[in-house]
Ligand SMILES: Nc1ncnc2c1ncn2[C@@H]1O[C@H](COP(=O)(O)OP(=O)(O)O)[C@@H](O)[C@H]1O
């Protein structure tokens with residue numbers, strides 16, 4: 182479904198990605214794990230078209246999207262829930278949700294209403310808080326809103342950037358359960374996480390990113406057993 186080929190990305194004189202390649206098969210959950218600063222968000226933001234690659238290619242459903250505008254990429258079925266959630270604090274939960282369908286046409290009104298209903302069934306807490314200012318939500322609820330908003334684009338491939346960051350363990354469990362549900366309902370997921378433990382449990386395949394390079398890849402459950410991953414990312418000596 183998605184193939185990232187030898188992606189190099191610079192911030193001015195600083196190279197953040199040194200040739201990242203990865204694949205996402207339709208129907209899977211693929212995770213990209215790595216420490217703070219490894220280049221995980223840069224990878225997702227480049228796939229979404231928010232950052233331009235210096236070289237390499239991004240092929241989505243057989244077509245290069247490397248030079249496609251971000252809103253067009255959303256329209257093709259790729260939506261991102263960004264790191265830090267990107268919630269508009271002074272807007273209501275409902276208004277934040279509506280922003281997720283901005284790239285869809287007027288003729289899709291019925292489908293959009295259906296997707297809104299589906300998201301509110303997935304996240305009942307948001308339904309209880311629809312008229313509330315999004316800034317008054319808890320961290321966990323804001324994460325739910327960021328994911329629900331991304332789902333309003335009816336993505337075929339959902340990009341999640343650190344959904345568990347800063348959340349209490351119980352809420353992390355809940356968020357990961359919902360990630361599974363979204364995937365089971367037919368959405369392919371590329372999940373970026375520092376929480377390797379949770380990410381490797383839920384994913385089919387995994388890539389490990391270190392300072393802008395993929396250093397390991399494979400079946401998620403197999404990687405979770407490898408000594409190198411256990412030592413560096415799972416806190417086992
Ligand atoms: N806007 C930016 N300008 C300059 N450097 C950046 C910018 N964003 C990220 N970087 C640098 O690029 C590298 C990768 O960052 P990032 O993709 O955010 O990593 P991660 O998401 O894995 O924590 C880091 O060294 C970071 O400091």
Ligand SMILES: [Mg+2]
Nearest residue numbers: 221222223264
């Ligand atoms: Mg990041």
